[in-house]
Amino acid sequence: MSNSKTIHIVLFGIGQVGSTLIYQINETKSRLQQDQNLKLKIPIVANSKLAFYDKESVSNSWETDFESFSVPYKIEEIIRFVKHQKFENLIAIDATASSTFIRNYISLIEGGFNIVSANKVANTLSYDFYQTLRLALKMHNKSFLYETNVGAGLPVIETIKNLYNSGDKIERIKGVFSGSMSYIFNQFSASDTTFSQVLSEAAKLGLTEPDAREDLSGNDVARKLLILARELNIKTELQDVKIESLVPKQLNGKTTLHQFKNRTKELDVPFQELKNQLYKNQVLRYVGELDVVSKTLEVKLISEEKNSAIGQLKGADSVFEIFTESYGNNPLVIQGAGAGKQVTARGVLSDVIKLSNNLN
Numbered sequence: 001m002s003n004s005k006t007i008h009i010v011l012f013g014i015g016q017v018g019s020t021l022i023y024q025i026n027e028t029k030s031r032l033q034q035d036q037n038l039k040l041k042i043p044i045v046a047n048s049k050l051a052f053y054d055k056e057s058v059s060n061s062w063e064t065d066f067e068s069f070s071v072p073y074k075i076e077e078i079i080r081f082v083k084h085q086k087f088e089n090l091i092a093i094d095a096t097a098s099s100t101f102i103r104n105y106i107s108l109i110e111g112g113f114n115i116v117s118a119n120k121v122a123n124t125l126s127y128d129f130y131q132t133l134r135l136a137l138k139m140h141n142k143s144f145l146y147e148t149n150v151g152a153g154l155p156v157i158e159t160i161k162n163l164y165n166s167g168d169k170i171e172r173i174k175g176v177f178s179g180s181m182s183y184i185f186n187q188f189s190a191s192d193t194t195f196s197q198v199l200s201e202a203a204k205l206g207l208t209e210p211d212a213r214e215d216l217s218g219n220d221v222a223r224k225l226l227i228l229a230r231e232l233n234i235k236t237e238l239q240d241v242k243i244e245s246l247v248p249k250q251l252n253g254k255t256t257l258h259q260f261k262n263r264t265k266e267l268d269v270p271f272q273e274l275k276n277q278l279y280k281n282q283v284l285r286y287v288g289e290l291d292v293v294s295k296t297l298e299v300k301l302i303s304e305e306k307n308s309a310i311g312q313l314k315g316a317d318s319v320f321e322i323f324t325e326s327y328g329n330n331p332l333v334i335q336g337a338g339a340g341k342q343v344t345a346r347g348v349l350s351d352v353i354k355l356s357n358n359l360n
Helices: 016-036 062-069 075-084 101-110 127-139 156-165 179-190 195-204 219-231 257-262 264-276 341-358
Strands: 005-012 038-046 050-053 090-094 113-117 170-176 282-291 296-305 317-324 332-337
Touching: 005 016, 005 075, 005 341, 016 038, 016 341, 038 075, 038 341, 050 062, 075 101, 090 101, 090 341, 101 113, 101 127, 113 341, 156 170, 156 219, 156 317, 156 332, 170 179, 179 195, 179 264, 179 282, 179 317, 195 264, 219 282, 219 296, 257 264, 264 282
Parallel strands: 005 038, 005 090, 090 113
Antiparallel strands: 038 050, 170 282, 170 317, 282 296, 317 332
16 A cells, blocks of 8 residues: 555635534545545644644544634744645635625745635636736645536536647536526426516525625626636637626616515516517526637527426526537537535545645
8 A cells, every 4th residue: 555645735715615614524534545545634623714633634523622722823924834844745725705805815825725615706716816826836736626617516627628729629518506596597487486486486595696686786607607608718808798688777886685585576577578588498497608609708698498408496406507519419518406415525526636636
């Protein structure tokens, strides 16, 4: 048996995904050591202000330890600590949704870290930042994995990368990219419930953002589309995505969240009218579509045949249709749970294992 390889993980973000990930790592530890000779250790867990250090690796009682022993930190101190401890094979995990935390990526890379991120922000900022980040990775010979940025635990980015690298021409990618929007239109199309009732059900299930306008605005779908476009070397910006927002003008901008929640019934009539215009075999779906040939990115509400890949969706599943030259008229279809803390954490762990196996 060759010596096992020890991986040192610093986890930033201990909300739903981060805390689920700690349990998943502790649960698979012994199997990973047995099967792949990998020893995963988490010596530091941190939120935006405080960090908890445990050189041996945090246990499942980490939450009480965090409450009692965490201290304020700066990124530089964490980098100094791992250097002082001579920790090798460093992976920083970004399980935050923070738009400010990504400013630390370059310092972390320069400090010897590889990065695995569930946070979409770094890949959706300006194309300049996107390239600067990749330049830093190249210069320091580090990796950056973010499979969960699109489709949570589904292998969407990896599949697209593999097709692209193998020289297959990807012509178009279309699908339901958002678990919350999937649920909303799957339920609304299949039942006699009003749109506002479906929206409130989705919120109760924890599928929408605290402010459902985040989901209805199409921005989340637009970000995922942008990430896929950039994987295919299309130099594009978020403002280039054509978005059909489902938030009525009168409930946008100047209305507070409280006012919006009290007035969601105003959505009922327009959506019912759209539903009434459908043929018997049609349903409404909120989709993202990337046309690689014309380099256009679009988020829109469409009608679909019930028996198509996009039309037959159930629950909060996501689906991605990838049209390529080799696959012709029959796209490659990836479908499954596109949201949720369990699948997202599992996707992050899968990135960690993939990356660990490639570290020397």
